[in-house]
Amino acid sequence: MEYASEMNGMEIAIIGMAVRFPQSRTLHEFWHNIVQGKECVTFFSEEELLAEGVEQSTLDNPAYVRAKPYIEGICDFDAAFFGYSHKEAQTLDPKSRVLHEVAYHALEDAGYAQRTSDLITGVFVGASEDVDWLRRSLSQIGGDALNRFESGIYGHKDLLAHLIAYSLNLNGPVYSLYTSCSTSLSATHIACRSLLFGECDLALAGGITIDLPQKSGYFCQQGMIHSTDGHCRPFDSQASGTLLAMARVWLCFGVWKMLWQRAIASMR
Numbered sequence: 030m031e032y033a034s035e036m037n038g039m040e041i042a043i044i045g046m047a048v049r050f051p052q053s054r055t056l057h058e059f060w061h062n063i064v065q066g067k068e069c070v071t072f073f074s075e076e077e078l079l080a081e082g083v084e085q086s087t088l089d090n091p092a093y094v095r096a097k098p099y100i101e102g103i104c105d106f107d108a109a110f111f112g113y114s115h116k117e118a119q120t121l122d123p124k125s126r127v128l129h130e131v132a133y134h135a136l137e138d139a140g141y142a143q144r145t146s147d148l149i150t151g152v153f154v155g156a157s158e159d160v161d162w163l164r165r166s167l168s169q170i171g172g173d174a175l176n177r178f179e180s181g182i183y184g185h186k187d188l189l190a191h192l193i194a195y196s197l198n199l200n201g202p203v204y205s206l207y208t209s210c211s212t213s214l215s216a217t218h219i220a221c222r223s224l225l226f227g228e229c230d231l232a233l234a235g236g237i238t239i240d241l242p243q244k245s246g247y248f249c250q251q252g253m254i255h256s257t258d259g260h261c262r263p264f265d266s267q268a269s270g271t272l273l274a275m276a277r278v279w280l281c282f283g284v285w286k287m288l289w290q291r292a293i294a295s296m297r
Contacts, residue, residue, distance in 0.1 A: 070097070098274035145199055148229075153232060
């Protein structure tokens, strides 16, 4: 494969990736599932859902579909590694916990996990809203103004990018954004633009959604977007809708000529 020897300064290299998808904790597992054509949707038994607090009347409803693609290990968070106290970690949004881990893995995959202080690194991320988590978190704090203020910071989706940048000592531009289903793509676009404008040397871009409780189904209603049977069949005559999956992905971009040449050299 031949590559142009002359560059015009607009080149951006994806030098690191990390993901967390249903039944795929790593990029390797995710690719393996794609190659195998594996449907990463979990179908729950009645016993499992009852144990999670789902009412029997809900399970008996024929419109209730006992399926969900969900991420495992959202509570397996090493708070000390990222500089959080036990108290802070308790109020940290589950999305933020996963974001911290996968962001670090993306930098690690790029070879810059321990070298971010040498680079201006930006963070561009979006997340879905979880009002229930924030409300429950605040209700457990009580009336103390300082504790409620701190809990609001650790549980607010629009501050996830800032928390990650602070925890990983990233000193570039920080953006939190939300454009519904296109959030991750929008974050990638803004990250690339920031690189081209010279605002940063490296950029982390991604998005996340986590639907709690993890082990639960959903109600299928006529006219809604949900699948009637828990299966997602794109471009298929039997397609009946989609599933609201939980996922997390980070891309690490580098715009330096050195990084571009290294990326090209590694492909030869």
